Every structure is written in C-alpha cells, then in structure tokens.
Amino acid sequence: MKYRPQTYFLLFFFFTLEFACAQQLTMSREEMIALTPSWEGERFPDGRPKVSDSILERLKNISLEQAWSVLRGEGYTHQYEYGWQNIHPGDVLVGRVLTAQYMPIRPEVRAQLEKKGAEEGRIGDMVSWPIDMLEQGDVYVADSYAKILDGPIIGDNLGTAISAKSGNGVVLNGTVRDLDGLAKIEGFTSFIRGTHPSYQQQMMLTGINVPIRIGPVTVMPGDLVLGKLDGVIFIPPHLAEKVVKTGELVILRDQFGHQRLREGKYTPGQIDARWSDEIEKDFSQWLEAHIDELPVSREEIQELLKTRTW
Structure with a gap:
C-alpha cells in the first residue's frame, strides 16, 4: 500500500x-x-x-562531542540528551x-x-x-x-x-x-x-x-x-558510518597534535587552527610510522592515507 x-x-x-x-x-x-x-x-x-556490528564496535571509541558535531553539520540539531x-x-x-x-x-x-x-x-x-x-x-x-x-x-x-x-x-x-x-x-x-x-x-x-x-x-x-x-x-542509521569515520580521524589528529605539542614542534596556535601543508604532510608520515600502534584499524588508516595529496 x-x-x-x-x-x-x-x-x-x-x-x-x-x-x-x-x-x-x-x-x-x-x-x-x-x-x-x-x-x-x-x-x-x-x-x-x-547497522553492522563492526560499526557498533567502532562507535564505542567515538566521543559524544565528535558524534554531536557530525550530526549538527548534517542538520540534526536535536539528538543529544543529558x-x-x-x-x-x-x-x-x-x-x-x-x-x-x-x-x-x-x-x-x-x-x-x-x-x-x-x-x-x-x-x-x-x-x-x-x-x-x-x-x-x-x-x-x-x-x-x-x-x-x-x-x-x-x-x-x-x-x-x-x-x-x-x-x-x-x-x-x-x-x-x-x-x-x-x-x-x-x-x-x-x-x-x-x-x-x-x-x-x-x-x-x-x-x-x-x-x-x-x-x-x-x-x-x-x-x-x-x-x-x-x-x-x-x-540516525544512515549517518552512523560517517560519525564513526569522522570521529576516528579526529582521534588520530588529536593524538598526533597532542604529541607534537608535548614535543614543542608546533605552537598551540598552529595545531588549533587549520593545518598548513607542512603539518598535514607530517601527520601523514606519522600515520605511516605508527600504523600498528594507533587506536584505529590498519585498514582504515590505509584508506585514509589514500586521500593524501603528496
């Protein structure tokens, strides 16, 4: 009907x-x-x-803030309750x-x-x-x-x-x-x-x-x-994969940024702003060097590395 x-x-x-x-x-x-x-x-x-079991498992590592940001960007502004x-x-x-x-x-x-x-x-x-x-x-x-x-x-x-x-x-x-x-x-x-x-x-x-x-x-x-x-x-189920993949990228970028801040390689202003090509290249190289030590699967990181422009 x-x-x-x-x-x-x-x-x-x-x-x-x-x-x-x-x-x-x-x-x-x-x-x-x-x-x-x-x-x-x-x-x-x-x-x-x-939604697949694999997405459910990966979602456990995503923060509420990361999920909220993706949903709000997609026009879903009333998804959170505290x-x-x-x-x-x-x-x-x-x-x-x-x-x-x-x-x-x-x-x-x-x-x-x-x-x-x-x-x-x-x-x-x-x-x-x-x-x-x-x-x-x-x-x-x-x-x-x-x-x-x-x-x-x-x-x-x-x-x-x-x-x-x-x-x-x-x-x-x-x-x-x-x-x-x-x-x-x-x-x-x-x-x-x-x-x-x-x-x-x-x-x-x-x-x-x-x-x-x-x-x-x-x-x-x-x-x-x-x-x-x-x-x-x-x-919403159709946004679950995007929430997970975006959240995983944020996790990796945060881990890289925190490490570089502790090392004193970059200033807070550099890390907290839009990254320069130099930092993006450093991030890509860091991913390759630590691919088996990061809280995201090797397969997902390899997929991410395919999107680089250098």
Whole structure:
C-alpha cells in the first residue's frame, strides 16, 4: 500500500495515538521503511534498519562531542540528551534502538491493546512485550514519561531478561526498581531518570518500535544510541558510518597534535587552527610510522592515507 506524503507526516507525529485507537502496537515493514528512507542497508524482517556490528564496535571509541558535531553539520540539531543516572558509571552503551512508548492508563484503550496483544500471541504483562522482541546488539529505549511513584517499568528480573536478549542495558525516560540487582548485571550499562521501590501501575504500553520522544530528541527504531558518563546521543542509521569515520580521524589528529605539542614542534596556535601543508604532510608520515600502534584499524588508516595529496 502506498501513502501520500501528507499521510507520512501525520503518521510521524501522531503514531502513538493512531496505534492506540487502531489497537495496533507496531509499524508494518512498509511503514518502517517509509519513515527511514535514507537508510539503504540491511534491515531486520520488520523493516528496522540494521547497522553492522563492526560499526557498533567502532562507535564505542567515538566521543559524544565528535558524534554531536557530525550530526549538527548534517542538520540534526536535536539528538543529544543529558542529565541521566548511569547505572554503570564510566562504561559505554552502544546499540541499535528498539523503542517503546508508555502513557497514563485509559482503561478502555488498555483493554483493547491487551486484546490485540493476546491475538498476536504476546505473553505476560505489557512491560515484557518489547523485551521479547529484542535482538543481540539492541538497546531498549522507552519513554515512560518520567513517572516516579508506581512508574518503574523494569527491575532486576526484567533487567536480566533484557541483558540476556540484547547483551546491553537500557535508556529509560523513567524510573527503575531493584537498583542493587540491576547494578550487579554485567554489561548492563543503562541510563535512567531515577529509582523507586514501587512498580508500574496505572500505565499502558501504546507502541513498540514507533517514533518516541526522549527529552528533545525524536528517536526512531533502528537509530544507534551512544551513551557515555551522563549523556546520550541518538544517531540516525544512515549517518552512523560517517560519525564513526569522522570521529576516528579526529582521534588520530588529536593524538598526533597532542604529541607534537608535548614535543614543542608546533605552537598551540598552529595545531588549533587549520593545518598548513607542512603539518598535514607530517601527520601523514606519522600515520605511516605508527600504523600498528594507533587506536584505529590498519585498514582504515590505509584508506585514509589514500586521500593524501603528496
């Protein structure tokens, strides 16, 4: 089925309401593809973009500042959110986004959504449905509207299930319970708004793998999430490779520049400005001399060296 452009616009901004009214929890493959038209790579069976594992691994070394700079240059000015509590401070979270949208309960709507879930073979309470859909390398990203009392949508039981399914933690615009238990799950690097000993009540799940809002960010299924310290940035899949390659170049140039500053070969003004041809040539020679010692693969450095002009 084909839709007019105006229909896609309405789908984008009113998906959650439409899902609730139509008793529909997820987008169709066609709708998913329509809302991620810039991605030309591999997709999951449901249409969600599937950025490669190699890009995910390389993204771990990229700073939030480097990623932010690339995205802003591409016109994506609302991709970063700060002020999180990181369950494993200092660890890095990277993965493909699977989204979930929660809303305050409206009994007749929840009843219809539960009926639809049963027809689709979904098991248990609504809070477990998105977890059942996770793949390795995913990050469960949920908007539970920062509800505190009766707001936690996961504890250590569901956290263990999430870790087993995805190998990752979560990003929750809301609270969790059982923080002691969650902190003991190895690799469960997660970004949350806080904790509370209660459990979710008077809530309903209105969408899985739909566009959601996390702070100022519109998050799409298949985006990449990069979380470090207390900040999280969401990267559209079609820009992931550019973020990684640009970030790796910045890492190399910074390492070279810092070394030359320590040696006193160049002044801060020379390194902090646009590099002269002399410095660019020195950088190229430095790359060749240290190709096996740098935090970027030999193959990527060799590809970079092909672009030199001398």
